[in-house]
Amino acid sequence: MNDGNPTGWSAVSIRPVPADIAQALEAQGFKPERCVLCVDSRVLPDGRYGESWLAVGDERLAVVSRNGHAPEASWTARLNEVKGASTQKVTGGGVLVVNVAGKPQEVLRYDAGHAPLFGEVAQRIQRHVAPPKKEEKDAELAGKGAAESAPSAAAEAPAPPLDFKELLKKQRELTCPSCLRLYPKNTKVCPFCVKRSSTIRRVMAFAKPYRTKILLMAFLMFTGTALHMVEPQIVRILVDDVIGKPQNARMLLPLIALMGLLMFVNYGIGIWRGRLGIWVGCHVTNGIQGQAFEHLQRLSLSYFNKQQTGALMSRVNNDARQMQGFLVEGIQYTVINVLMVIGVIAMLLWMNPLLGLMLLAPMPVVVVLSAVIWKKIHRRFHLLWNAISAATAYLNDALSGVRVIKAFGKESEEVGRFGEKIAYSRDSMIDAEQTWQTLVPVLNMIVHTSLLLVWYFGAQQIYDDPEGKTFTLGSLMAYIAYLGMVYGPLQLLTRLNDWLSRSLTAAARVFEILDVEPEISDRPDAKPLPEVKGEIEMRGVTFGYEKHTPVLKNVSLTIKPGEMIGLVGPSGAGKSTFINLVGRLFDVDEGAILVDGHDIREVKTADLRRQVGYVLQDTFLFSGTVAENIAYARPGATKEEIIEAAVAANAHTFIMKLPDGYDTFLGERGTRVSGGERQRIAIARAILHNPRILILDEATSSVDTETEARIQIALGTLVKGRTTIAIAHRLSTLRHADRLVVIKDGEVLEQGSHAELMAKEGGEYRKLVNIQTEWSRNIAVGG
Amino acid sequence: MTDEQKTGSKPADAAPAASAGPPVKVEPERLEWLEPKSLAFRWDGGTGPIAMTIADQRTFLRIHAGQAYPQSDERRFIQFFDSRKDGQRGEPVGMLRNLDDLQPEQQKIVQECLKRSYLVPRVLRIVDIHDEYHLVRWTLETDRGPVAFDMDNIYKNIQRRPGGRVVLTDTHENHYEIPDRKKLDRESRAMLDAYL
Structure with a gap:
């Protein structure tokens, strides 16, 4: 700045x-x-x-x-x-x-x-x-x-x-104090200023409960690497003192046995460490995942309005898995490889400083080259991945939209388009794999040329030192073994940065969820809300999803206990917003909403929600049985109560026709029920929940008249004795309402009974009714 | 249904006149809980009809029965249905809270009645599962005898439910139920688990 x-x-x-x-x-x-x-x-x-x-x-x-x-x-x-x-x-x-x-x-x-x-x-x-x-x-x-x-x-x-x-x-x-950029919406973590170290520290905090296991892992890694260092030394002794001196032949078997033992122990340690690593990694990720999900559940609805569900799912699942990959393998590889590289360099220098330095000279070249090569390969695989997901997304689209495709007779065009997509992914795949098949051997070749150096300079050293005081054939063999150990890890370490970045970004994305503060939370001094009579008062309520564009403007309304209000108005008028505010899914910007005289922001949200029931337009059924879905709001309900609620919701007969009655499994992979049946299950759910205040956002436009009649009967039972606020998209469904409230552009325009409002010359309600009547008459004539 | 109720609970005069309500007349559902002592069932054996009399007043010559919770509570909440002229299940008649409230011989008749309406064999043992081209051929022993069937799309047709329940569906949409996977013998379970 x-x-x-x-x-x-x-x-x-x-x-x-x-x-x-x-x-x-x-x-x-x-x-x-x-x-x-x-x-x-x-x-x-x-x-x-x-x-x-x-x-x-x-x-x-x-x-x-x-x-x-x-x-x-x-x-x-x-x-x-x-x-x-x-x-x-x-x-x-x-x-x-x-x-x-x-x-x-x-x-x-x-x-x-x-x-x-x-x-x-x-x-x-x-x-x-x-x-x-x-x-x-x-x-x-x-x-x-x-x-x-x-x-x-x-x-x-x-x-x-x-x-x-x-x-x-x-x-x-809302502004990051260090880089002065605005924070992304709903979070106070600046993506530009997140430090790697702080993210690592947070991940580590989740690993804390497992620290004994992690210490054990570290110990195993250290021992394993040390044992690896010993092997070439045994090779040296074997070549110099046993193979080169036939009089020591009796040492041959014990030395080979020692090598075998070392190998055995080493593999054993490797297995132990690997199993531990997986255990710890999975537990840590699981902890983070669990906390992220728990936190998501606590967040206010406004957060979900602004986030794509798919993106959130990917955060909880994919990002957490990516972190897990790093926690399980990444850290282990990093530590082991770093230890290995350090150990080998130390060994090479210790055995023969001059030769050691000479041999290590190509190392920087290898590091730089492999970094460059990996970048190339990575970019190609990234393209390939994109191509594949584009083809998959297209396939998904085309298959779910198959009715439209057939209706317009576009099958052959779609086949052509799919052909293009897979041709592209084919070409990307060829490109990526061919690059891989070329560059990786080239890199290996470069690594192997340093072996030539060892042979040449090693042989020179042996010529210069015929007595074998400092450098022997055995030392040369050990050198070759050590070199073989160092270049692999070096190549891996060049990819480490990329790996680390990706995992830490994934971690940061998960933490981002944890850092979002719920907009609606109980005040520290929130009071319990006693059983209410159901009086609702809106006092000058102004609210907008974006504060600068209010959706409801200065709305004041009092609803008596047991009264049923019908909200009427064109779409976008603010009806849904109105009902969302009553259950405190959002907080008002100005004014207040009072239930039985209690400001809803001052009482415990759980108490409020227990007494406010929703029957929403898009009835969501969870994967579970019919009974579980009905008892969702009251898990302790008896089987008989569930049946009674279903009867009251006019749903019992159709439920008894389902293959397993109330035990029929619904949801994604279960039995499908129609929209009208879905709604009646939701009504049964609300009847069982038995709230004092009921909010209906019902859609009856997509069902036939008989189903609508059944739903109407169910609703009649449901609203009896409860304060009800209903949004009706069809005016005929407002027959139960005591009072109609007409909302337009976020303001209360008219209110009164159907007859009163119809009597008003030029009134908004009258206009709406006339439009609908005209509409249904046209359908009746035309259809 | 004996007594008629008017459609809707509130007076209809408040309804918007312009958009008149649906012309279809639909009765609100009612549920009659049946008093066990007042029930008498009759069955002459074999495939003959099962008759029910309620309180010596109403007699249904051919009834159907079904559990509300066939999976989780098979002895309670039994719904009886009248029979239509064509022998199909008709209007609901009433519900019995608990099968155990009936006399033992009466229980047997109701159980026979239930058995007729719920044809989902329970798997006792899995004899063999093997892939045949794109189908999976199952050979099972069930409480209704041995059976062999083919299944396509194992992802859709093998469904795991809470409590270890597994429901298998064959190519003809028949269902076979494993009440609890964990209670199968070891061999059966090993075969099944390979497909879960």
């Missing part, structure tokens, strides 16, 4: 303001003590990467960018001329638009990572210059809800001061 934060600016910035930017700002008349905000977007006005700083002072706003060399102000405006501010989303980022004296100006571009920051900046400026008033829509509003949703006093409320302190504090927490 640039040189330090000039005095004063750090209070209003996230990253340090570079001196030249500060100068440019000061030249514009900005003073740090009279500024409330100075942040940069990392995108220049023309869209290139660079530094663009937005400064907000008490009188003026300015954007200063470093365009090429000296920073200059690209835009400036007086605060009292600013009539509004907003952000415009563009692909890969956004634009801050400031309305100056009625003319909107695009003042600053930013990348996607900075969108939340500038979204909130715009929101705050907007609220300061144009405090929220009663909107024009009010004229259309009717019913009790309207009066509650926007108090009329707001129009006269004084403008909130421009205050970014809290925002700055929050943003600073």
Whole structure:
């Protein structure tokens, strides 16, 4: 980064303001003590990467960018001329638009990572210059809800001061203090600053319970390597003192026996160490995997909304396995090979320093060469791997989409496309394997040429020393044996870096999950929630999945115990968000939700969820029996209770028709049940769960009328005596509702009974009903 | 069903008139728990029909029976069904909580009735499993006698269930059940494990 934060600016910035930017700002008349905000977007006005700083002072706003060399102000405006501010989303980022004296100006571009920051900046400026008033829509509003949703006093409320302190504090927490990059979403571990050593240390922490075994492994490795070092020495004695001197022939058998014993012990140690290594490696990985899964289960739904399930699965499974590969084999190989290389070098130098040095001279060449060769080979295998997975993915697509392919008669085109894919993977495979088959022998050849050196220089030494005082034929044999031991490990060690990097990245990815903090967690002082009557009150609730784009805006609503509310509105209106908030799957941004007068953020989440039941659109059945699926929310339920719940859900008859009744296995590899049956199992599940507050997000659009009637009966039983909030995608399913609430664009538009709402000229509900009636009439005529 | 209930639990006048409810009339399900002392079963042996009388009032000349939990609780929760004209299983009649609540000879009749509706042999011993081209040929001894069948796609048709249960499905969709893999004799188990 640039040189330090000039005095004063750090209070209003996230990253340090570079001196030249500060100068440019000061030249514009900005003073740090009279500024409330100075942040940069990392995108220049023309869209290139660079530094663009937005400064907000008490009188003026300015954007200063470093365009090429000296920073200059690209835009400036007086605060009292600013009539509004907003952000415009563009692909890969956004634009801050400031309305100056009625003319909107695009003042600053930013990348996607900075969108939340500038979204909130715009929101705050907007609220300061144009405090929220009663909107024009009010004229259309009717019913009790309207009066509650926007108090009329707001129009006269004084403008909130421009205050970014809290925002700055929050943003600073999202920025890596060492490299000043934004953290990736939902984590506070900077991928650029993760140190290998710290990752290794964390992995080791998981290995701690097994330290006696690990120490034993280390001991075995050390002993094994030492024993390997002894072998060539026996060879030397054998050649010099036994084979070369027939009078010592009686020593032949004992020496060979000693060699045999050494070999035996060595292999034994190898087996022991290998088995231990696998045991420890698997246990460590398993521990990490288990903890990652446990942690995932604790995370809030918002985390899963932003992550692909596939990517998470790969983290828990593949990354953990990759780590395991390293833990099981990698560490052992590394330690053994390093010990081996050190031991051999020491031996060679000890036996004959001059010859030793000469022989070790080609070593750096071998190291560099094998590094280069491995890189080449690795790249090719990577391509091959890509080609294969592309072909597999294509195959998967084509087979699951086979109905579409057949419907359009595209079989021959698809065969052609698949042909291309496998041709590509064939060529990649040939390329990769041929490179392997060429380069590996070349490398081995280079290694073997150093043997020629040993033969030549070794022979010279023997000629120079005919008495065999320092160098003998035996020494030469030992040398050759030692050389054979060192080059293999050397080649392996050149791949170590690559191996280590990949495993540590995998480890870091797994740890990344562990580092995510759940957004919704019980407060330390969370109170238990007693059995509730089921009154729900929403007080000025505002919420957005991205805080700067609210999905629900200032919603206020009171639901009486036992009342059934039907949520109506076009898709995207915020209905699903509404019900998610009641079960506290997300926390509201502003306002509060109260159940029986308790703010749901102040009570134990487990207590709340026990009393809130969901029957969701996409009913998920777990792999297990029908009975297990029904008893999911109450594992202790008796078999009779399960049957009673199924009867109440109108599901008993069809369950008894399944091959194994309530013991029928459902799920991925079990018996398939239809959508309507699935829903009734879910209803039975909810009946057995017996929550005070029931949330229905039912989809009856995909079932026939008879099935729908069955579901309606089941729902009728379910909602009796419970506070119910239901989203109905078909208005006919709202027959049970006591009150209908119409939501549009995140706001409560109308509420009342069906008759009241239908009586409203130009009402939103009336419009919706008319559209649907028209629609079904068309179907009736056309179909 | 003796007493009729109105469809839906809340008054229908609140329903949106524009999109009228479904025209299909569906009865809500009810479950009648049968009093064991009030039941009388009759069977003349062989393949003849099994009749049931409830409280000396209602008589069903040909009944069917099925367990709610044929795997985990085969003696409890037995559902009886009326017979349709074509001899197929018809409307549910009622449920018996426990087979043991009946007199021993009555139990035997109900068991015969159950046996007729649940044709899944239990594997006692595996005699042989071998691959034949793309099929796997199984030779088994079951509680219903020896059987041999072919199976394709062993990944789909050998299903492991909790508690050591294994369900085999042959090329004709017949099921064969191994109640507990661990309780098989050693040879059978060794043969089976090679395919799991």
